[in-house]
Amino acid sequence: MSVACEHKKTIIIARRGGVDYVECLDCKQIFEAEDLEPVAVDDDD
Numbered sequence: 572m573s574v575a576c577e578h579k580k581t582i583i584i585a586r587r588g589g590v591d592y593v594e595c596l597d598c599k600q601i602f603e604a605e606d607l608e609p610v611a612v613d614d615d616d
């Protein structure tokens with residue numbers, strides 16, 4: 572079983588509609604900076 576990542580190391584990768592998107596350097600997940608919930612990256616916008 573993998574250890575849950577706490578996403579302590581993140582970088583801002585994008586900003587859209589006033590929302591910052593961050594990437595965790597440990598697990599490579601993309602999150603909204605506000606709530607650190609995983610989001611599906613979709614560039615169709």
Ligand SMILES: [Zn+2]
Pocket residue numbers: 576577578579595596597598599600
């Ligand atoms: Zn992480």
